[in-house]
Amino acid sequence: MVTIFQECQPEFLHDLVLKMKAYIFTPGDSICRKACYCYDSYYEKPTPCYKRTAHRRAPPDEWFRAYLQYGYRYVSLRSGRKSSIKYNNAAKLCFRAKQIREAQQKELKSINPTLKDIQQTNHSIESSISYLSAQNEELTKKIVQLEKKGQEDREYITLLEDKIESIQINCRKSNLELKNVPRKNTESKEELIEMILSLSTTIGGNLVQSDIKDIYRVRGKNNSPNPPIVVETTSTMVKNDILKLCKAYNTKNKLKLCAKNLGIRTREDTPIYVSEQLTAKGSRLYFRARDLARSRQYKFCWTAYGRVYVRKTETSPIIAINSEIQVDQLINKD
Numbered sequence: 001m002v003t004i005f006q007e008c009q010p011e012f013l014h015d016l017v018l019k020m021k022a023y024i025f026t027p028g029d030s031i032c033r034k035a036c037y038c039y040d041s042y043y044e045k046p047t048p049c050y051k052r053t054a055h056r057r058a059p060p061d062e063w064f065r066a067y068l069q070y071g072y073r074y075v076s077l078r079s080g081r082k083s084s085i086k087y088n089n090a091a092k093l094c095f096r097a098k099q100i101r102e103a104q105q106k107e108l109k110s111i112n113p114t115l116k117d118i119q120q121t122n123h124s125i126e127s128s129i130s131y132l133s134a135q136n137e138e139l140t141k142k143i144v145q146l147e148k149k150g151q152e153d154r155e156y157i158t159l160l161e162d163k164i165e166s167i168q169i170n171c172r173k174s175n176l177e178l179k180n181v182p183r184k185n186t187e188s189k190e191e192l193i194e195m196i197l198s199l200s201t202t203i204g205g206n207l208v209q210s211d212i213k214d215i216y217r218v219r220g221k222n223n224s225p226n227p228p229i230v231v232e233t234t235s236t237m238v239k240n241d242i243l244k245l246c247k248a249y250n251t252k253n254k255l256k257l258c259a260k261n262l263g264i265r266t267r268e269d270t271p272i273y274v275s276e277q278l279t280a281k282g283s284r285l286y287f288r289a290r291d292l293a294r295s296r297q298y299k300f301c302w303t304a305y306g307r308v309y310v311r312k313t314e315t316s317p318i319i320a321i322n323s324e325i326q327v328d329q330l331i332n333k334d
Helices: 010-020 061-070 088-171 189-203 236-252 280-295 324-332
Strands: 002-006 040-042 072-077 175-179 212-217 229-233 273-276 300-304 307-311 319-321
Touching: 088 280, 175 189, 175 236, 189 212, 189 229, 189 236, 229 236, 236 273, 273 300, 280 300, 280 307, 280 319, 280 324, 319 324
Parallel strands: none
Antiparallel strands: 002 072, 040 072, 175 229, 175 273, 212 229, 300 307, 307 319
């Protein structure tokens, strides 16, 4: 059995001892062992001196030079006549381990600067991420505040729009609107007044010129050939009386109101329509409400005092249309 000790690297000694199951000696200590026939020999130091007991020979010079080359302490424990010295494999193993260790140390030295750079980069990245996270939190708070402010502004705008709509409805509460009246090349207010007085006579009304505050033809959209005529009456009651008489006339007579009922001698058969004047929003809601009545079988759709109403049957509740969203909900309702 052979044990090899490395003077400089004790950790490799541990591996060798585990593999060879030998005794561990500290360099420089005296080594002794009892054996049969005293066939023991040893070398305390890697010098060309040796001690021999009994008649056993010392290792050859080339063996000893190997010990000097690799710097290991040699101890040979022999029993029996045949020597069991096996040191070459262990020496090669230790030398190979030393080479691997040196290569690893060299590689680690070359890797260390790179690792330091990576650590610095990681630290910079962490700092940037922390900064960006703080910025993100601040921006998120600002976005939430802006969204809240935007919602409040939208609600306030809706409130203002409703107030403006109410004001416009109130301003038009006594106005009439005549649609599809043929337009003359030259029209004056006197001619327009004569038209509305002629209409009142046809339907059986008692409208006089003093009941008319103003009358005018509005500017048409998209170059419409027959823009509507707006009649401003002195009171809502006058307006309502004319509307009721016009509705009754159309119900009783097969021939509905037309241009000749206004005293117009050209295109006499052109149908005309009399209604209360609505705001732009009211006109849009009235158009959508009529579409709702057709698609969902609502029996009644009308306007009163600038507001739009629908009713499905005679016994159904009256629904006031206030927005297009409400119309969409009624259309999509099961």
